[in-house]
Amino acid sequence: MNILIEILVLIFLPPLLPGLINRTKALIAGRKGPPVLQLYYDLAKLQRKKMVLSSTTSWIFFAGPVVTVAACFLAALFVPQGNLPAPVSFTGDVILFAYLLGLARFFTAAAALDTGSAFEGMGAAREVTFACLAEPALFFGLLVMARLSGELSLSPMLANPWSFGWSPGAAAALALVAAGWFVVLLVENCRVPFDDPNTHLELTMIHEVMVLDHSGPALGLILYGASLKFFVLGALLLRLLVPFSSGNAIGDIMIFLGSMTALAILTGIVESMMARLRLVAVPKILVAVTLVSAFALVLLVR
Amino acid sequence: MNQALDLLLVFVLLMNFLMLGSSWLRVMIRIAAFQGVLLAFMPLFIHHDGSGRVAALALGTAAVKGALIPSLLLRAMRDASIRRETNPYIGFVPSLALGALGTTAAVLFARLLPLSPEHTGTLLVPASLATFLTGFILLTTRRKAVMQVVGYLILENGIFIFGLLLLDAMPFFIEIGVLLDLFVAIFIMGIVLNHIKREFSSFDTEHLADLRE
Numbered sequence: 001m002n003i004l005i006e007i008l009v010l011i012f013l014p015p016l017l018p019g020l021i022n023r024t025k026a027l028i029a030g031r032k033g034p035p036v037l038q039l040y041y042d043l044a045k046l047q048r049k050k051m052v053l054s055s056t057t058s059w060i061f062f063a064g065p066v067v068t069v070a071a072c073f074l075a076a077l078f079v080p081q082g083n084l085p086a087p088v089s090f091t092g093d094v095i096l097f098a099y100l101l102g103l104a105r106f107f108t109a110a111a112a113l114d115t116g117s118a119f120e121g122m123g124a125a126r127e128v129t130f131a132c133l134a135e136p137a138l139f140f141g142l143l144v145m146a147r148l149s150g151e152l153s154l155s156p157m158l159a160n161p162w163s164f165g166w167s168p169g170a171a172a173a174l175a176l177v178a179a180g181w182f183v184v185l186l187v188e189n190c191r192v193p194f195d196d197p198n199t200h201l202e203l204t205m206i207h208e209v210m211v212l213d214h215s216g217p218a219l220g221l222i223l224y225g226a227s228l229k230f231f232v233l234g235a236l237l238l239r240l241l242v243p244f245s246s247g248n249a250i251g252d253i254m255i256f257l258g259s260m261t262a263l264a265i266l267t268g269i270v271e272s273m274m275a276r277l278r279l280v281a282v283p284k285i286l287v288a289v290t291l292v293s294a295f296a297l298v299l300l301v302r
Numbered sequence: 303m304n305q306a307l308d309l310l311l312v313f314v315l316l317m318n319f320l321m322l323g324s325s326w327l328r329v330m331i332r333i334a335a336f337q338g339v340l341l342a343f344m345p346l347f348i349h350h351d352g353s354g355r356v357a358a359l360a361l362g363t364a365a366v367k368g369a370l371i372p373s374l375l376l377r378a379m380r381d382a383s384i385r386r387e388t389n390p391y392i393g394f395v396p397s398l399a400l401g402a403l404g405t406t407a408a409v410l411f412a413r414l415l416p417l418s419p420e421h422t423g424t425l426l427v428p429a430s431l432a433t434f435l436t437g438f439i440l441l442t443t444r445r446k447a448v449m450q451v452v453g454y455l456i457l458e459n460g461i462f463i464f465g466l467l468l469l470d471a472m473p474f475f476i477e478i479g480v481l482l483d484l485f486v487a488i489f490i491m492g493i494v495l496n497h498i499k500r501e502f503s504s505f506d507t508e509h510l511a512d513l514r515e
Binding site for chain 1: 306323
């Protein structure tokens with residue numbers, strides 16, 4: 001029963017999150033903003049449209065969005081939603097989780113390269129550059145959790161992160177991991193300090209440029225996959241930030257949904273407060289975040 | 303008590319990273335001042351027999367490191383109208399990486415040291431060595447003389463943390479003497495900086511590399 005609820009949440013909730021982020025940004029900027037459900041409307045509209053396929057593209061171009069959504073969905077199955085355990089869990093699923101996200105990224109980049117456009121190639125190069133700097137931060141965080149819990153599976157690892165032998169070193173390490181994962185969340189989802197999801201026509205953009213040639217259902221899949229990715233990484237981070245449980249399944253789901261909403265609003269606030277970083281500053285910050293996550297591990301291992 | 307101390311030391315270590323990654327002089331002086339104040343109150347966590355000696359030392363250190371020296375440095379910065387380090391010998395990312403390596407090495411090395419039992423579990427020794435290394439990196443890789451003074455300050459902070467180990471054994475006057483030395487050193491550096499400024503119209507120590515008749 002719980003698993004059914006979790007999978008339903010997983011399928012239907014993610015498109016709500018970009019709507020919440022955009023609404024928050026609009027309200028802070030003093031605008032009214034699009035409806036919170038805008039992405040659902042967009043998805044419905046895009047499903048009815050025809051796809052335009054360039055004659056230079058091959059099957060990879062269409063496989064990109066499909067594999068991305070499938071990989072993100074599979075990765076989401078390993079992440080516990082709030083206090084509920086993940087639908088699927090086995091020893092070592094941490095590695096599979098991280099590399100499913102890697103596979104999604106690879107296919108997005110491959111589809112962008114498949115168009116043969118220099119502009120999209122540039123976007124793909126930037127995306128993988130930033131991703132290979134953000135991935136160590138994610139991994140160091142996972143290593144810290146593995147070390148604290150002695151587990152190699154996401155669900156038990158994140159079951160109650162703050163309870164594993166409280167000490168200042170462990171608490172500080174967890175806080176650093178949470179901060180590092182928030183940055184990873186912003187980078188991987190192309191949020192503002194690192195990338196601007198609104199700029200379709202700027203040379204500085206990263207992720208948006210890779211999907212310029214996709215249209216119709218393929219574009220819908222990409223938008224859905226992006227919101228799914230936010231949901232996955234958000235759920236991971238929320239286990240650290242909101243380690244509460246209410247005792248019953250309904251309450252746990254409510255806490256999870258509430259905290260996920262709060263996370264989307266927080267992201268919107270961060271986006272409103274900050275300007276986009278210069279492109280050269282992004283790798284610097286990502287390396288710093290990776291080093292700080294490594295420092296968290298050192299604090300534990302000593 | 304030791305747990306609170308460890309938490310403070312974690313903050314000190316994080317400030318080291320901030321310092322290595324930042325190019326803004328004002329930010330660095332502020333962080334150094336804050337680090338100094340944090341350090342100043344650490345003796346209270348170790349030594350709690352309620353004597354006025356430790357409290358007086360803490361207040362004195364906080365005043366010198368948190369107010370006096372930063373105000374001198376900020377003034378030197380204003381006089382020279384420099385705001386940031388633009389072109390260090392080793393870039394910010396590599397110096398951050400060096401700092402992280404140094405911190406890891408310090409943690410590993412501290413495990414090998416034959417410390418007295420009450421100090422073995424704490425972060426005191428690793429934090430001291432890591433702060434020391436951070437100061438050393440700042441001193442050797444930055445071009446601007448004011449930056450190097452900040453590096454010197456961090457170096458001294460590292461030594462201060464190490465001194466916490468010996469708090470019971472060290473007489474009050476020695477500690478005050480160290481503090482006075484530090485203050486005089488910064489004071490003299492301020493004067494030297496002014497002379498460099500007047501002679502070369504910049505703080506870049508690059509100009510000091512060649513001799514002239």
